[in-house]
Amino acid sequence: MDYAGSDTTTGPEADHQGPRSWQTDRSRAPAVTKIVIAGGFGVGKTTFVGSVSEITPLRTEAVMTEAGEAVDDFEAVPDKDTTTVAMDFGRITLESDLVLYLFGTPGQKRFWFMWDDLVRGAIGAVVLVDTRRLEDCFPALDYFESGGLPYIVAVNHFEGTARYEPEVVREALSLPAQVPVLVMDARKRITVVDTLLTLVGRALEITPGRL
Amino acid sequence: MTAAPVISAVGPVARAAAPGRRTARVRPYSLTGGRTRFGHVLLVETFVAASADPDEEPAPAPGGLAARVMPEVRAIVGLCRRLRSVAEVSALLKMPLGVVRVLLGDLADQGRIRVYGTGDATGRPDRALLERVQSGLRRL
Numbered sequence: 001m002d003y004a005g006s007d008t009t010t011g012p013e014a015d016h017q018g019p020r021s022w023q024t025d026r027s028r029a030p031a032v033t034k035i036v037i038a039g040g041f042g043v044g045k046t047t048f049v050g051s052v053s054e055i056t057p058l059r060t061e062a063v064m065t066e067a068g069e070a071v072d073d074f075e076a077v078p079d080k081d082t083t084t085v086a087m088d089f090g091r092i093t094l095e096s097d098l099v100l101y102l103f104g105t106p107g108q109k110r111f112w113f114m115w116d117d118l119v120r121g122a123i124g125a126v127v128l129v130d131t132r133r134l135e136d137c138f139p140a141l142d143y144f145e146s147g148g149l150p151y152i153v154a155v156n157h158f159e160g161t162a163r164y165e166p167e168v169v170r171e172a173l174s175l176p177a178q179v180p181v182l183v184m185d186a187r188k189r190i191t192v193v194d195t196l197l198t199l200v201g202r203a204l205e206i207t208p209g210r211l
Numbered sequence: 212m213t214a215a216p217v218i219s220a221v222g223p224v225a226r227a228a229a230p231g232r233r234t235a236r237v238r239p240y241s242l243t244g245g246r247t248r249f250g251h252v253l254l255v256e257t258f259v260a261a262s263a264d265p266d267e268e269p270a271p272a273p274g275g276l277a278a279r280v281m282p283e284v285r286a287i288v289g290l291c292r293r294l295r296s297v298a299e300v301s302a303l304l305k306m307p308l309g310v311v312r313v314l315l316g317d318l319a320d321q322g323r324i325r326v327y328g329t330g331d332a333t334g335r336p337d338r339a340l341l342e343r344v345q346s347g348l349r350r351l
Contacts, residue, residue, distance in 0.1 A: 094347025
């Protein structure tokens with residue numbers, strides 16, 4: 001399972017604190033922004049989202065009308081000439097008038113059609129990496145390298161696997177020096193928050209200041 | 212309303228709906244850049260809510276898109292008693308994102324759904340917003 005972090009089974013929109021004040025006031029909406037969590041199948045995207053989300057991660061689906069390739073995992077369910085792409089997402093109310101969404105999205109190249117839409121307006125992307133299947137993150141890296149969106153690489157360290165230093169991973173992935181690489185644990189909230197902070201820091205680095 | 216957004220078994224891509232299966236489909240060109248005909252921007256994180264109390268909703272104009280997909284429309288408007296993101300509407304109603312965006316766009320164009328946010332959702336967040344997010348994350 002991609003997602004194994006939930007012990008909450010209290011309905012489709014279980015919020016650990018009940019409805020937020022901003023949800024019930026239709027006269028105004030909070031500022032909202034998003035971060036994309038990209039990576040291969042089973043790398044821990046939904047676990048990552050679930051570790052920090054105030055709601056049990058929700059799943060939304062987009063329909064791709066022409067499947068060009070064989071389908072290799074259950075995130076994409078083939079249906080003749082359509083493929084359904086599932087995205088799990090979570091939400092964090094950072095202030096009463098500021099909400100951050102986290103969207104986990106499968107990394108395969110055939111889903112790029114969706115990403116152009118998904119990344120519009122995003123702070124940036126966390127490319128989640130499993131060192132046992134490094135190649136799974138290549139398409140996501142290719143996409144973000146060419147797209148100009150701020151991104152960082154987060155190695156989701158699985159217990160019982162070899163732990164690599166960030167610089168080793170950087171070299172293996174031929175990452176530019178300015179792209180942050182960190183080793184984290186998608187199950188641990190504090191390391192997930194650190195990862196998000198690293199991305200926001202990176203985005204600030206390359207966002208022009210007021211002139 | 213015009214017939215531009217085509218959902219479900221309508222148009223050249225029509226297929227018979229098997230029981231219990233979601234077959235709603237949307238022509239990819241019915242929305243461009245997340246923008247509806249009247250310029251509402253509907254990104255996955257965009258907030259929407261019902262404009263009026265859903266119980267006071269008028270009946271939809273016969274023949275329009277909304278009339279053909281009444282149950283879905285009613286479900287969306289009902290869910291939007293609270294502020295919801297586009298993605299939340301899709302997930303909670305188990306409707307594909309593309310379908311939800313077309314229906315929300317239509318409802319927004321009719322004034323039944325309010326779409327929040329500036330029209331400038333295509334750019335990246337500015338420094339002020341990034342700094343607020345940074346502070347917020349540090350407080351977690």
